[in-house]
Amino acid sequence: MTNETGWQLRPIGVVRSEAKERKQLPPLGLPATIELFPEYEPGLLHLEKHTHLWVLVWLHAAERDLLQVVPRGVRAEDPDALHGVFAVRSPVRPNPIGLTLTRIERVEGCRIHVARLDFIDGTPVIDLKPYFVSRDMVYSAANAQIGRPASRENLRESLWEQALNFHGEPCAELALAVRIIEHFRWEVLEGRDPATVVVSAPRQRGCLVDGLMGMTRVSLGRRTLDLIEGDSVILEHEGVRHRYDLRPQSGDDAGAVLGADQATLFEWRQVSGA
Template sequence: MSAADEERMPTAADVDADAAAESLLLRPIGVVRSALGTRVEAARQPAAAPDEAARIELHAGHHFEHALEDLAGWEYIWVLFWFHLNSGWRPKVLPPRSNSGRKGVFATRAPHRPNPLGLSAVRLERVEGLVLHIRGGDMLDGTPVLDIKPYVPYTDAHPQAGSGWLAGAVGAPADPLPAWTVGFTPLAEEQVAWVEQHAGLALRERITATLRLGPQPHPYRRIRRQGDGLVLAVKAWRIHGSVEGHHVEVHRLATGYRPAELRAAGAAEGVRAIHRAFLARWPDGED
């Protein structure tokens, strides 16, 4: 065997690396608990919903209480997590801020990745035992957490860095700071408070977080034009509003159910019962 052939022969380290590349064993250290149950409810980036409260519950019996020592002094933390609702990946995706077609998934934050890993910087409010109380997350309820690291401003922040294709995209460079204001009429305030009380849904927070990014319809956003106004869908609720300048005014709420659906057998139970009660209070509350 020539020296050249020997140079091309894989070493033990190469074999180990190939084996490692085929499969890796990851064990979640905890789980996210939040009010976000579905993907359409979550912000597209953590900074888009800075007040979204959640908690990370670490698993007991692994000495994680010791691993959490000294973390409370950090204002922000990195959370590495698993996109557990994804079943496949896409080489090209259409990000919410793209106005020039699909992008390579590695040039985006999209969840449709070969390895569905997510990384979010969130504000750490406090640590209580094995529970981390956070704000500004975009993680769904039940999300497996793989690791936690402190956010170190002088190494992790690069405010002058280029933004790639985002530099010419809609909404940039205003992102991640919202450029739109959101208001509610007295009727909308009353209806939102009623839904929050009876449905246990943080509706006002979700409406505000979505509309602060702008009222433009997009394939990934549940907003549609209706005449001179707009309609935003949050679960089965429809939020009617209008736009003036860079301000969105929410006028009223409506149910997204058709009358026949609410009259159907079994419709008196669960979520539909709440919508029937809503219509009993506001008879004009049909979409």
């Protein structure tokens, strides 16, 4: 890692993952371990004060001479699929530094086990920094959609991650929120991410409300979230109301809800006018 002017980046460790090549990595990555070289272990003192970690790596195999790319996981045939490398997280960039936020599962000596990394086995790690809730979390931040997801499974996985990041733990109600937003985004909006949506949700179903907030960024303060009686979720978008009447569920198995036949979870209908 020496550049033309002679300064160097020294790796502090290496990624250990089941993925040996990039095509084995799902868009959000796999559980992985960061193996720090032993001389850097003292640098982990008090890492346990944090739940999440920014991981910076050197993507040694990435192309460095392109400034525009079609990001992975989005539909390449869409006319607006091409993006500048500084507007996306693609590994392709002049300095191929990879940056990913992940949850720390546990630390054993100089091995840090993390929930997910989207880097292949052997990737050199160049730095670790804790995620600071006080500085790094901007709940009101927004991204215009980078591209339509390449598959419904990609979309569901991404939504589940967002819902989990908000709620903090998996549960069936959270998974139900994911299936609702997945239906809305995939079947109603053909893969698009709505710039604005107003959500009405059952006030007694806190986990479901958390999931909806995490995926849509609605809030009570901005009046984009309304808590209502009953067992329906209503999504209002461009003057049209979409009503999801929830079917009774048994059990608290998030995985079962994520994989369930949609018709067993809710009944959707469009309610015209507001």
